[in-house]
Amino acid sequence: MSLLDVNHLDVRFALRGGDVRALRDVCFSLDRGERLGIVGESGAGKSVAAFSLLNLIAKPGYIAGGSIRFDGQELTTLSDRALRKVRGHRMSMIFQDPMMTLNPVLTIGEQMVECLKAHRRISTREARGISLNKLQQVQIPSPEARLDQYPHELSGGMRQRVIIAIALLLDPDIIIADEPTTALDVTIQAEIMALLLELCEKHNVGLILITHDLGVVSQVTQRMLVMYAGRVIEQGPTREIINDPQHPYTQGLINALPQMATPGSRLNQIPGSMPSLSNLPSGCAFHPRCSFVERADGSRRQACHDQVPEFVTSGNCQAACHMVAEMIESERIPAEEQD
Amino acid sequence: MIAFLIKRLFHALLVMFVISVIAFAIQDNLGDPIQQMVGQSVPESEREALREELGLNDPFLVQYLRFAVNAAHFDFGYSYVFNQPTTDVVLRHLPATLELVAATTFLIIALSVPIGVYSAIKPRAWLSRFFMGVSIVGISIPVFLTAIVLIQIFAIGVSWSPFPADTGWGAWLNDLISTEGGMPAYGRGDPVHVFGTWETNFASLEGLTYLVLPAISLASIMLPLFIRLIRAEMLEVLQSDYVKFARAKGISPRRIYFLHALKNTMLPVITVGGVQIGTLVAYTILTETVFQWPGMGLMFLDAIERSDIPLIVTYLMIVGLIFVITNTLVDLIYGLINPTVKLTGKPA
Numbered sequence: 117m118s119l120l121d122v123n124h125l126d127v128r129f130a131l132r133g134g135d136v137r138a139l140r141d142v143c144f145s146l147d148r149g150e151r152l153g154i155v156g157e158s159g160a161g162k163s164v165a166a167f168s169l170l171n172l173i174a175k176p177g178y179i180a181g182g183s184i185r186f187d188g189q190e191l192t193t194l195s196d197r198a199l200r201k202v203r204g205h206r207m208s209m210i211f212q213d214p215m216m217t218l219n220p221v222l223t224i225g226e227q228m229v230e231c232l233k234a235h236r237r238i239s240t241r242e243a244r245g246i247s248l249n250k251l252q253q254v255q256i257p258s259p260e261a262r263l264d265q266y267p268h269e270l271s272g273g274m275r276q277r278v279i280i281a282i283a284l285l286l287d288p289d290i291i292i293a294d295e296p297t298t299a300l301d302v303t304i305q306a307e308i309m310a311l312l313l314e315l316c317e318k319h320n321v322g323l324i325l326i327t328h329d330l331g332v333v334s335q336v337t338q339r340m341l342v343m344y345a346g347r348v349i350e351q352g353p354t355r356e357i358i359n360d361p362q363h364p365y366t367q368g369l370i371n372a373l374p375q376m377a378t379p380g381s382r383l384n385q386i387p388g389s390m391p392s393l394s395n396l397p398s399g400c401a402f403h404p405r406c407s408f409v410e411r412a413d414g415s416r417r418q419a420c421h422d423q424v425p426e427f428v429t430s431g432n433c434q435a436a437c438h439m440v441a442e443m444i445e446s447e448r449i450p451a452e453e454q455d
Numbered sequence: 456m457i458a459f460l461i462k463r464l465f466h467a468l469l470v471m472f473v474i475s476v477i478a479f480a481i482q483d484n485l486g487d488p489i490q491q492m493v494g495q496s497v498p499e500s501e502r503e504a505l506r507e508e509l510g511l512n513d514p515f516l517v518q519y520l521r522f523a524v525n526a527a528h529f530d531f532g533y534s535y536v537f538n539q540p541t542t543d544v545v546l547r548h549l550p551a552t553l554e555l556v557a558a559t560t561f562l563i564i565a566l567s568v569p570i571g572v573y574s575a576i577k578p579r580a581w582l583s584r585f586f587m588g589v590s591i592v593g594i595s596i597p598v599f600l601t602a603i604v605l606i607q608i609f610a611i612g613v614s615w616s617p618f619p620a621d622t623g624w625g626a627w628l629n630d631l632i633s634t635e636g637g638m639p640a641y642g643r644g645d646p647v648h649v650f651g652t653w654e655t656n657f658a659s660l661e662g663l664t665y666l667v668l669p670a671i672s673l674a675s676i677m678l679p680l681f682i683r684l685i686r687a688e689m690l691e692v693l694q695s696d697y698v699k700f701a702r703a704k705g706i707s708p709r710r711i712y713f714l715h716a717l718k719n720t721m722l723p724v725i726t727v728g729g730v731q732i733g734t735l736v737a738y739t740i741l742t743e744t745v746f747q748w749p750g751m752g753l754m755f756l757d758a759i760e761r762s763d764i765p766l767i768v769t770y771l772m773i774v775g776l777i778f779v780i781t782n783t784l785v786d787l788i789y790g791l792i793n794p795t796v797k798l799t800g801k802p803a
Binding site: 170172174196200201202203204205208209211212213216217218219220221222223230231234235266268279282 | 695707
């Protein structure tokens with residue numbers, strides 16, 4: 117059994133016009149020390165998935181169903197008090213914007229010490245010692261001085277280093293990083309990502325990396341999920357998905373990378389935009405934008421319109437697409453005929 | 456720190472200069488002081504002589520400079536009515552007003568912070584909705600009306616019997632909605648003398664009861680304002696990433712609300728609060744009139760009625776000074792709480 121097992125997770129937002137389903141039937145798992153990437157457009161549900169792991173979704177969001185098993189413990193039914201022991205301790209988070217993540221009126225030291233004190237019986241002196249050690253690990257210049265500084269005295273990149281240090285404070289099993297480099301300078305992005313990767317490898321910490329940067333995912337993670345409109349539509353080993361995407365949406369995403377376009381021509385894009393979660397298309401949520409549907413014949417096209425696709429396995433990957441299912445079947449038949 | 460204080464002192468002098476020009480300029484437009492000083496029968500030649508003697512015929516600039524030099528020595532002349540130095544008259548009335556403002560400020564701080572925080576943490580609770588509803592009513596009703604209603608209910612007493620008094624439950628309900636009154640609502644009672652012109656209502660329980668109704672009515676507009684301000688700020692802060700991050704660190708809700716969120720909430724509240732304390736001093740005019748509280752506000756209204764121009768000018772100058780001092784203090788406190796403001800000029 118994996119360290120973290122998420123099964124059929126269903127997250128909804130209770131709005132006036134009725135519930136909006138932000139996550140549907142999301143399943144994935146994470147082994148100790150494994151690095152998993154979650155990619156998708158804005159609004160696909162990546163962040164909701166990350167926040168729901170620690171039940172930190174903002175009201176009116178709530179977990180409507182499914183299970184999150186972490187180290188043998190079911191998290192969805194845990195009380196807030198019990199969850200607090202997991203948060204920041206066994207599973208910690210790194211947020212998107214380092215300029216907003218640290219409290220502006222508390223010193224770096226106060227914000228580190230309080231985290232240690234929330235989880236361990238420890239003196240302030242000891243806690244400061246541990247904090248200093250973690251600040252050294254994230255390679256901040258003159259770490260002793262940083263403890264008594266306020267966030268505004270640090271640059272964005274340094275603040276993200278502090279946040280990584282806070283995430284590592286209690287030697288967690290998993291770090292959930294929600295677009296940790298999006299708000300940073302391009303030059304700083306690579307440094308921070310390299311640091312995060314190095315520390316995760318060194319301490320054997322599992323990483324759930326949420327991003328829309330396919331380049332980062334391919335460099336850092338071993339497995340990845342692609343999300344669309346609240347569902348996982350493709351998952352498998354990162355290398356295989358990047359090299360040979362099955363789902364038309366994943367193909368579109370990879371095709372949209374600037375490297376994939378011929379120089380001088382327009383960049384490739386997926387036509388249309390992601391549907392609103394409160395008004396999802398029937399059947400496969402991607403079908404109005406899908407290039408496969410246009411090429412499909414009548415009965416297949418009907419399936420895309422009417423039925424939510426199941427996962428089909430292709431090699432080590434799984435994709436939720438009617439067309440992929442058909443292709444796998446048709447490939448199998450000629451292969452058998454040849455024998 | 457020193458540089459900051461010097462800068463603030465310079466600002467303060469500038470503000471006081473502007474106030475003094477305005478205060479001095481209105482003198483000319485508040486009627487003829489000679490008419491206030493002498494009787495009907497005094498002939499015009501004597502009036503002219505008096506005018507010449509008092510220097511009222513000098514050019515505006517000369518008069519103003521004379522006024523400014525004296526004002527710098529806290530000498531604003533003699534009150535026509537009291538025939539005493541105006542500073543003495545104002546100082547005699549100042550403690551009563553300051554005590555009323557202090558009691559009101561205490562009331563506002565003690566109530567607005569917990570109520571504001573509570574209604575931000577639990578915005579849907581019926582108690583929060585109740586507070587929000589009441590606060591709108593509080594803001595909408597003018598101070599003097601609140602004061603009169605308070606006097607009617609708690610000082611005079613209300614006996615109301617809409618229910619049949621001959622039945623047990625009716626009498627009980629009538630008792631419930633009727634009040635006995637008896638709260639003091641006139642003047643300061645018997646304040647305890649401290650030193651100089653300062654007498655205090657804070658020294659005895661009886662003295663404190665005299666403060667209750669005036670302080671409540673003075674707070675009736677500011678308190679709802681601050682409850683709403685704190686609630687709005689707190690709601691915003693609770694949405695912030697650093698509060699979410701504190702949750703993700705596993706910090707207890709109490710620490711998140713009262714350290715992480717409240718400290719950030721208070722920054723704008725302190726700024727507004729500084730200005731409002733000055734405004735409170737001005738609002739005392741209404742409250743002191745209704746309760747006949749012998750403070751500066753009542754004195755000022757009296758001075759206007761009797762065209763006691765030197766006293767009016769002194770009042771304006773002193774209230775201006777109070778404004779300037781409180782704002783400087785608030786800026787100092789703000790600098791202590793908000794680390795991004797550097798007062799000390801120590802290298803970062």
